[in-house]
Amino acid sequence: MKTKLILFTIGLILSLSTVVFSQNPRLAGRIANDRAISDELRDKGVKYETKRAIFWVEKDGLSPKELEDFAVLADQGIRDIEKYTKLKFDKKHFKAEKLEFFINSKPGISRGSVDDTPYIYLSLARVKNKKITYLHEETHKLAYKSSEALWMSEGFCNYTQKSGEHH
Numbered sequence: 001m002k003t004k005l006i007l008f009t010i011g012l013i014l015s016l017s018t019v020v021f022s023q024n025p026r027l028a029g030r031i032a033n034d035r036a037i038s039d040e041l042r043d044k045g046v047k048y049e050t051k052r053a054i055f056w057v058e059k060d061g062l063s064p065k066e067l068e069d070f071a072v073l074a075d076q077g078i079r080d081i082e083k084y085t086k087l088k089f090d091k092k093h094f095k096a097e098k099l100e101f102f103i104n105s106k107p108g109i110s111r112g113s114v115d116d117t118p119y120i121y122l123s124l125a126r127v128k129n130k131k132i133t134y135l136h137e138e139t140h141k142l143a144y145k146s147s148e149a150l151w152m153s154e155g156f157c158n159y160t161q162k163s164g165e166h167h
C-alpha cells in the first residue's frame with residue numbers, strides 16, 4: 001500500500017511539473033528578455049537615484065532635466081501610494097532597498113518584472129510623452145501581496161494611474 005501511494009505521489013508530481021513547465025516557456029523568455037534589458041542599461045545607460053528608486057535610461061534617451069523631472073514624479077508616486085495604501089516597499093521580499101526603473105526605446109509594453117525583482121520596465125516614448133503608466137506598475141510592486149484579488153491586481157492599479165492623469 002505504501003509503495004502504491006509513493007508511486008502515485010511521484011507520478012502526480014511529475015505530471016504537474018510537466019504541465020507547469022510546459023506552460024512557462026513564454027514566461028522564461030520574458031524574464032530573459034527583461035534581464036538583457038536590465039544588464040544593457042546598467043552597462044551602457046545613465047543612472048539616476050532618488051530616495052525610493054533607481055532609474056536606468058538608455059544613453060541620450062532623456063535629457064538630464066527630463067530624467068530628473070520623471071524621477072521626482074515617480075518617487076512622489078511611490079510615496080503617495082505608500083501613504084494612501086499603508087503598504088511599504090517590501091525590502092525583505094525583494095531583497096533590495098529600492099524599486100528600479102529601466103527606461104528604453106525597445107518595443108514592448110510598460111510592465112513590472114514577473115519574478116521577485118523590484119524592476120519596472122517603461123517605454124521611453126511613454127516617459128517622454130508624460131504617460132503615467134509608472135503609477136500603475138509601482139502599485140503592482142507595492143501591492144504584490146494583494147495580487148490574488150483581481151480588483152487589487154488591476155483595478156486599483158488602473159485607479160492610481162487614472163488619478164495621476166487627472167492631477
